[in-house]
Amino acid sequence: MNENMEKAQAVDYSYIYNPKKAVPGYAGITAFCLVFFLIYRIFSHNVYSVFMTYLFAWPLVLGLVPALILLILKTKNQVAYYGHIPSRGCLNLYRSGIAILTMSSLLKGVFEIAGTGSAFQLVMWPAGAFFLVAGIIDFFLAD
């Protein structure tokens, strides 16, 4: 157990990030994406897009699964993983990345099904990736 871990255990950081609260949140968003796809499919004349079909994968893989893992790793009433403490900024960046990528996937799916595209949607991929990676870097660099 390194110094950071010891510091984390000394303070309750659950007001910043509590996996117990995050899990149902991400589960809800994942379910919403799945339902959105199923409803949209009814009106899309069997034209489909993988970006719409697997829309739910973004919050599932990037949100729900990590939250479940962190829930397992969580020390009692405290948040400290591998000696790092997720800051509010780190969480904001990471969640923003998931939101941008999910929205980008939704728009891409709608546009593909309609048979068109948009340059404004394309820039959302690198923007989402930037936020996501920045959040991860912030998590590991934060002391």
Add this chain to the structure above:
Amino acid sequence: MNSKKKKIKLYPIIFSIILLGYSLFTVLDTFVIAHDTVKLSEVTSTDSASTGITTTASTTGSNSSDTSLTASTDSATSSDSTGTSSDSSTASDATVTDSTYEADGVKITITTKVVDNTTVYIADIYLDDPSKLLSGLANDTLGRNVSDTTSNIASDVGAILAINGDYYGFRDTGYCMRNGYLYRSTKTSDDQEDLVVYSDGTMAIINEGDVTAEELQSAGATQIYSFGPALVNNGKISVSENEEISGKSMTSNPRTAIGMVSTGHYVMVVSDGRTSESEGLSLYELAEVMQDAGCTVAYNLDGGGSSTMVFNGTVINKPTTNGNRISERAVSDIIYIAQ
């Protein structure tokens, strides 16, 4: 501590507003807001002395080539830029029935038949002057999200017969040339098949990866349609039985296609679909229809709700919009036979 908490909660609110606002703008820009518009009548001028049009072509976006083309499409500007119909005296010289049109240099016969549980409308067209095969635009304007119904555009240009085009205005890529004016030379992909109509009336299938739009313009192209795929090439069906548009579309759909039997002899086909009366065609079934009609070259245009055929001012098929509701959808462009 309280002030800190308030600041913390501001971020998700502000971020959500920005993300939703940006997404809404993207949707509006893609489906609603008209942009990159070019008034066709302002970039083309009639050369009455040579009975041709001189077109100064300038493309949009990253395509900044400035090329001049003199095309022998004398009636290319017969579509009055103000949207008025062509001279009715011309029409009065014609012999017109519900399914035929015959006038000096133009002969059109429309047959309706049922193929694979689908109602198919086949227009067989003979033109002494191939330059009467033209493109019409919604509001006489090239641009993204500029649209009108096929029948309205046909009425504006005084078309005898019209079908919907490739709906170029719904996309940002794919070669686009209309009546000699090169509007877009951005390729969709190397494999994208386009239909090219040359000034002598011949049609050909090209791959965007093999030739640039500027080269086609120099070779005398007057129209380039970018949708596809090619249905028939060199007299042979060029789609597989299971081929669909980008592999994503359902197999049975309303369809629109155009083909050439020989120079001056063309075929336009529209099929109904998505209704209990008419199932719709697969691309392969459509290719078979075009081949049976004698086409040596045939090309698939925008289908689905866009598929519309207008003859003598009347919509003769049953276009579907928003599912199976019988109603015309607004499109960017049409292909028509001028009087």
